[in-house]
Amino acid sequence: MDIMRNSLIKKGDVGILLLILAAAAFLCVSAGWKKQGDWVYVTVNGNETVYSLKDDREISIGADNGTDAYNRIVIKDHAVYMESASCPDQICVRHKPASKDGETIICLPNQVFIEVASGKEKDIDN
Amino acid sequence: MKTKQITQLGMLLSISLVLGYLESLLPVMAAVPGVKIGLANIVTMLVLYRYGGKQAFFIMLLRVTMAGFLYSGVTGILYGLMGGVCCLLVMAILKRYPLFSILGVSMAGAVSHNAGQIIAAVFVMENAAIFYYLPVLCISGILSGLLVGYLSHLLIKWHFKNFPQN
Numbered sequence: 437m438d439i440m441r442n443s444l445i446k447k448g449d450v451g452i453l454l455l456i457l458a459a460a461a462f463l464c465v466s467a468g469w470k471k472q473g474d475w476v477y478v479t480v481n482g483n484e485t486v487y488s489l490k491d492d493r494e495i496s497i498g499a500d501n502g503t504d505a506y507n508r509i510v511i512k513d514h515a516v517y518m519e520s521a522s523c524p525d526q527i528c529v530r531h532k533p534a535s536k537d538g539e540t541i542i543c544l545p546n547q548v549f550i551e552v553a554s555g556k557e558k559d560i561d562n
Numbered sequence: 563m564k565t566k567q568i569t570q571l572g573m574l575l576s577i578s579l580v581l582g583y584l585e586s587l588l589p590v591m592a593a594v595p596g597v598k599i600g601l602a603n604i605v606t607m608l609v610l611y612r613y614g615g616k617q618a619f620f621i622m623l624l625r626v627t628m629a630g631f632l633y634s635g636v637t638g639i640l641y642g643l644m645g646g647v648c649c650l651l652v653m654a655i656l657k658r659y660p661l662f663s664i665l666g667v668s669m670a671g672a673v674s675h676n677a678g679q680i681i682a683a684v685f686v687m688e689n690a691a692i693f694y695y696l697p698v699l700c701i702s703g704i705l706s707g708l709l710v711g712y713l714s715h716l717l718i719k720w721h722f723k724n725f726p727q728n
Contacts (some may be wrong), residue, residue, distance in 0.1 A: 444663050445713060446660075446661060446662060446665075448656075448666050449663055449665050452670050453662075453666075453667055456673050456700050456703070457704075459700060460697040460700035461697075540694065549689060
């Protein structure tokens with residue numbers, strides 16, 4: 437470790453780096469092991485609605501609430517994605533389609549939250 | 563607190579606000595919310611290393627609140643405070659140990675900042691799935707932390723040379 441003696445980098449820094457990378461890798465792996473989802477939970481301003489991921493359909497949000505904000509969600513081929521949205525950043529639209537358990541697509545400006553879940557449907561009156 | 567120090571900290575606070583604004587002018591770098599360089603943190607680092615943890619905490623508190631009212635709104639203040647408090651706690655603790663250089667301190671601070679914001683987002687959105695953003699924010703935190711850490715190192719060295727007594 438002679439190189440390190442005169443440099444700005446210290447041993448502890450490498451430790452921090454490795455620790456963070458390990459944590460990130462652990463999170464990635466635990467996310468990658470997720471199984472295929474069955475349900476799509478769409479939450480708008482705290483109100484949750486559930487759809488089946490198996491049935492292709494289109495969901496429009498915000499078309500009738502008086503404001504210009506809207507989100508169009510598409511469920512197709514066992515995956516869900518945001519087709520279009522009124523938000524300025526368009527992050528949700530560029531997000532890759534979600535199909536696995538626990539995957540999410542979030543439109544923060546419009547407070548729209550899409551989550552894929554697997555297993556039996558939670559008891560929601562829909 | 564001496565008048566001189568109050569003046570200096572006031573000027574540093576305004577510099578950090580301008581840095582935050584300048585950064586918002588940069589084109590969006592990533593498709594993930596929360597990924598940013600954190601240039602304003604350079605000032606926090608300078609204050610932490612040259613004035614102390616208490617001063618750095620107050621500067622951070624004021625910057626986040628003022629930036630929130632100026633640009634990002636009340637939710638922005640909540641996210642910013644959560645991130646800022648986590649970041650500063652971790653940095654102030656690590657700074658005590660000579661095992662870590664300013665690069666490591668800054669890196670750990672940046673990642674804690676992102677983790678803090680994710681925790682705030684989990685409570686605001688009431689959904690734990692946002693945790694899946696954390697790996698991306700860890701990597702971006704490492705990179706931005708290294709950059710900010712190195713810039714802070716240069717600045718603190720310069721500051722020490724030109725203002726040995728503060």
